[in-house]
Amino acid sequence: MVSMTLKERLRSDLTTAIKARDELRSSTLRMVLTAVTTEEVAGKEHRELTDEDVLTVLTREGKKRREAAEAFGDAGREEQAAKERAESAVIAEYLPQQLDQAEIEALVTQTIDELGVRADGPRAIGRVMGVLTPRTKGRADGGAVAAVVKAQLTAG
Template sequence: MTLRERLQEAMKDAMRARQPDRLSTLRLINAAIKDRDIAARVDGAAGMVTDEEITAILGKMVRQRAESARAYEEGGRLELAEKERAEIGVIEDFLPRQLSPDEIEAALAAAIAEVGASTIRDMGKVMAALKARYTGQMDFGAVGPMVKDRLG
């Protein structure tokens, strides 16, 4: 079952179970995917985005909501921050399992060895290898400095 199909089934289940908050988040996810589908058609591609692209969309949505939750907390709007966190929980149900710190270290070592990286100039190659294999399973914003430390 593709990620798109899993999302559709989850939306139907949320409707049946009368879960308005979950349903609202799932509809936002579907809207973002449809926007990307439309953009792909305009660019001349064949229509529907892949599971990898959907995973990237979901990752971006999680980051946006985490940022919003932080801003709401700083502004004293705890009920809105909690709503954002609940949306993150729904979105994360469809993302691959996040790697543990030990697994990230092992993935870094493997990627560095695979591309033969030795200097900071090879950082792009290492990041490309990691993104090809671990999209959605690690935060590349946090991994970038780790790669830089190893190569620097």
């Protein structure tokens, strides 16, 4: 049996959500699928996104929701913030298990040891991030990883 691509799974789940009259899930999946389609037609020619590309779109959309929820929360608009958090939770169901802080720190330490990098400014951070980014893609926020890299290199 051929397994479903991530995009097919999103479409299938959208159909299920519509039939179940699940407004939050159907509107969130519609929005994500629109972002996927937009990504497919961006550039000079139309292309079919791979699961990895779809994950990138999902990660970006999830991050937008988290940032919007934070902004609405800070502005005292709790109802809107709750909606953004709920959409983020729906998107998170399609992302790989997220790394926790300890896992990120362990990966950073391991990568710094592998590369034998010393704290020599932005170039060292760039080298470590270049190796770490593919390892953490879709599983950790790049900003959080970069902060740990910077902290470990400046502490070392």
